[in-house]
Amino acid sequence: MPELAEAEFYRKRWHQSALPSPKILRVHTHDTKRLFRTAPASALRAALTDSTFTSSSSAAKQILFRFTARDSTKLWLGIHLGMTGELTVAPPTHTPGKHDHLVLFTAAHALVFADPRMFGRIQFHVGSEPPAWWTNIAPALLSREFSASTVAAFLQRRARAPIKAVLLMQERFPGIGNWMADEILWRAALHPARAAGSLTPAEVRTLWRECRTVARLALTTIAGCGEKLPPDLNVHIPDTWLFNHRWQKGGRCPKTKKPLARAEIGGRTTCWSPARQKLRPKSA
DNA sequence: AGACATGTTGCTCA
DNA sequence: ATGAGCAACATGTC
Numbered sequence: 001m002p003e004l005a006e007a008e009f010y011r012k013r014w015h016q017s018a019l020p021s022p023k024i025l026r027v028h029t030h031d032t033k034r035l036f037r038t039a040p041a042s043a044l045r046a047a048l049t050d051s052t053f054t055s056s057s058s059a060a061k062q063i064l065f066r067f068t069a070r071d072s073t074k075l076w077l078g079i080h081l082g083m084t085g086e087l088t089v090a091p092p093t094h095t096p097g098k099h100d101h102l103v104l105f106t107a108a109h110a111l112v113f114a115d116p117r118m119f120g121r122i123q124f125h126v127g128s129e130p131p132a133w134w135t136n137i138a139p140a141l142l143s144r145e146f147s148a149s150t151v152a153a154f155l156q157r158r159a160r161a162p163i164k165a166v167l168l169m170q171e172r173f174p175g176i177g178n179w180m181a182d183e184i185l186w187r188a189a190l191h192p193a194r195a196a197g198s199l200t201p202a203e204v205r206t207l208w209r210e211c212r213t214v215a216r217l218a219l220t221t222i223a224g225c226g227e228k229l230p231p232d233l234n235v236h237i238p239d240t241w242l243f244n245h246r247w248q249k250g251g252r253c254p255k256t257k258k259p260l261a262r263a264e265i266g267g268r269t270t271c272w273s274p275a276r277q278k279l280r281p282k283s284a
Numbered sequence: 285a286g287a288c289a290t291g292t293t294g295c296t297c298a
Numbered sequence: 299a300t301g302a303g304c305a306a307c308a309t310g311t312c
Contacts, residue, residue: 002290002291003290003291006290034307034308061290061291080291080292081291082291082292083289083290083291083292084289084290084291084308084309084310099309116308116309116310117289117291117307117308117309117310118307118308118309119291119292119307119308120291121292157300157301158301158302159301160301160302161301161302161303165302165303168291170291170292177290177291178289178290178291179290180290181290266303267303267304268290268291269288269289286312287311287312288310288311288312289309289310289311289312291307292306292307293305293306293307294304294305294306295303295304295305295306296302296303296304296305297301297302297303298300298301298302298303
C-alpha cells in the first residue's frame, strides 16, 4: 500500500532494526531482472556485503538507505515499493521466501524487501554525491517550494486532464497515490473528473492546502510521530477520513452520510462523494 | 471464473 | 514538441 506515508513507515521499520546492529553480513537477492533493472544485483550484493548502515530518508514514494563500505566508499540503496512492496524485519535465521527479493542480514535481524507483483524498483549508486534518481524527486508537498502558484501553473499546463489524473503526477505531486488523491479531492470538495484547467483560483488554493494537510495527517497517523511506530498499517485511520469508507460496499461519505460513488477516472478507480463533490463548479 | 488491486512506463495519437 | 489516454508489466485476493 505504499504512498508517501507508507514509504516513511517502512523506512522507519528497517531503520530502527538496522541501527543497533548496522553491519551487513550477507545479502540475498531473488528476482534479478525486473526489480533490479537499473541496478545489477550481483554488484549490489558485492558492494553491500560487509558494509555498514548509516542513515535513511524517504521522499515521495521512494526510500533511501545509506551505507558505508569497508573502504569508506558511500553506498546509496534506493527502494521504490511499487504497488505491493513491503519492508519487514525477521530474525537473522530467516529463510527468504518466494517474494523476498532483497534481504540484508545483520547479526540481529533480516531486513526483508518483499514484493509479489514486482512493480517496485531497486536502485543503487556508489559515490560521495547523491545520485540523480534521488535528487531529481520533485519538491515535497510539505516544503516551501511546493507553493500554490507552482500548483496553479502545473494545472494550467495539464488543463484538459481530469484533476484526479493530475494529482497522480509525481513530477509535481510527489508521493500522492490513488487513496491520497481521492482523500484530497474529497476534502477540497472537488469532483475528480473536473478538468484541471477549470478550477478557479480559490479552488486551486484549497486543493493546494488539502494536499499539504493530507500529507501531514497521513505522515503523523500512519508513520507515527518521532520514532514511535504503530504496529501495523491501517489501524489508526480515523473514520472521519474517506479512507475507511472508499472500498466498502454501500460506503457512505463521513461528512454528508450520503452514498459514495465509484468510477474509473484518469485510468484509476476513483471514489468520491457526489453530494459534496459536484462536476460543475458552484455558480457564484 | 472473473474482476480488481494504494504504481510506473512506454507507446500512440492528436 | 507537448499532452492525453491506454496497454503492459506479474501475481495475489475476493
